[in-house]
Amino acid sequence: MGTDVTSQEVSDIRSAPGFSIACDETCDVDDITQVVLLGRYFNDQGLQEELITLLPLKAQSQGEDIASAVTACLKQKDIDINRIISITTDGAPSMKGAHKGFVSLLKISMEHDVISFHCVIHQEVLCAQTFPEKISKVMEMVMQIVNKIMASALNHS
Known part of the structure; x- marks a missing residue:
């Protein structure tokens, strides 16, 4: 049942003309960095906000690591990153850094500019x-x- 719900959520995100993501990192009780990726989109049922995934990072939690993990996850789920409209993160350097932050690196791999929020x-x-x-x-x-x-x-x- 859980797999069906997840596949339906991913299908809804894929069918939306555009969507926003929120990304945050934290450490679990085993000191493994976890990146939470949420998606917000609009469909025939109205505004939806769903957990896309929880990504454990094996190495460091620098901007490059987060960007590559998020990009790989979206590609694996066949979600087009070029339909991202906005990105919400905290103000940590790994997220908002001008050159090596997650948002900056994700913007480089996209075909258009996106709005980023605190x-x-x-x-x-x-x-x-x-x-x-x-x-x-x-x-x-x-x-x-x-x-x-x-x-x-x-x-x-």
């Missing part, structure tokens, strides 16, 4: 800088909580 949390923090002081204090506290959670990830050996 992740939602970082966009909200940037917007919060223009808010009144009371709202800015709330956003500052939210970011402190998020950063605390991220910094206190499970320790393992």
Whole structure:
């Protein structure tokens, strides 16, 4: 059943005239870098957002490694990278680096330019800088909580 759902999602992405991807990297409890690849597209049921894949990276998590893993995954699933409209990532150098970042390298392999976005949390923090002081204090506290959670990830050996 899971295979059927996945193949239907991939088929839907393939049939969409264009789609967006979101890519983020993290480490699992075994210290293996995992790249999460999400796709957002529009079909007859409306706006859809689906997990395309979770890619474990065997080597390093540099921009080249992420770009080649994502490109290989999309090719394997027969998803045309030239129909990507936008890419959302965090601001890490491996993702947004001007020359060797994932977004820059993916743009080189495409036939057109794409829009790249910062992740939602970082966009909200940037917007919060223009808010009144009371709202800015709330956003500052939210970011402190998020950063605390991220910094206190499970320790393992």
